[in-house]
Amino acid sequence: MEFDLEGFVGDPTIEKLDGCTVEHLKLIAGRYSVDVSGYVRKPVIKERLLSVLAEQGVLTAQGAVSPREPGEVVFNGQIRMKELELELRRLELKEKEMTCHFEVRKLEEETKRVVRLKELELEIGVAVPSLSTAFVVLISREIVRQDVEVA
Numbered sequence: 001m002e003f004d005l006e007g008f009v010g011d012p013t014i015e016k017l018d019g020c021t022v023e024h025l026k027l028i029a030g031r032y033s034v035d036v037s038g039y040v041r042k043p044v045i046k047e048r049l050l051s052v053l054a055e056q057g058v059l060t061a062q063g064a065v066s067p068r069e070p071g072e073v074v075f076n077g078q079i080r081m082k083e084l085e086l087e088l089r090r091l092e093l094k095e096k097e098m099t100c101h102f103e104v105r106k107l108e109e110e111t112k113r114v115v116r117l118k119e120l121e122l123e124i125g126v127a128v129p130s131l132s133t134a135f136v137v138l139i140s141r142e143i144v145r146q147d148v149e150v151a
Contacts, residue, residue, distance in 0.1 A: 005031060012058050017046060025049055032056065 003024045008016050009031060020028065025045045029036040034052045039045045053059040 003027070012053070014050070014059060017050065017059075020046075032058065 005027050008028060022042045022045060026036060029049055032053060034049055036045045036048055039048060
């Protein structure tokens with residue numbers, strides 16, 4: 001019996017899929033861009049094909065949805081894709097918000113530390129070098145020490 005691929009594409013049904021040989025299933029898979037290259041057993045290929053054709057909206061568990069050309073966009077699939085894109089964008093914005101909140105908190109804590117340091121300086125009447133000033137002084141001493149050792 002000759003297999004009619006165009007007949008299946010025009011009117012896809014589970015019954016037609018049931019009557020296919022492995023070679024016919026591979027033809028259908030090729031037409032709908034379903035990768036079944038690693039599968040050799042008919043039940044496995046058929047199950048994979050049913051799963052992907054259902055995802056594409058070509059078939060449901062009950063049978064055909066409607067005749068579709070391979071690659072034709074399914075409306076429900078578009079909606080789901082947009083929902084996922086929207087959720088991804090929400091998560092990206094949430095991440096940005098959290099990063100900004102963290103940066104603000106970090107700056108607030110640094111400001112509190114600097115203010116407290118200045119208050120202590122005023123209390124004891126001695127200027128306490130800031131962390132960055134102390135770091136520069138240490139680096140300067142190290143450079144001078146290296147110059148003396150070299151000379």
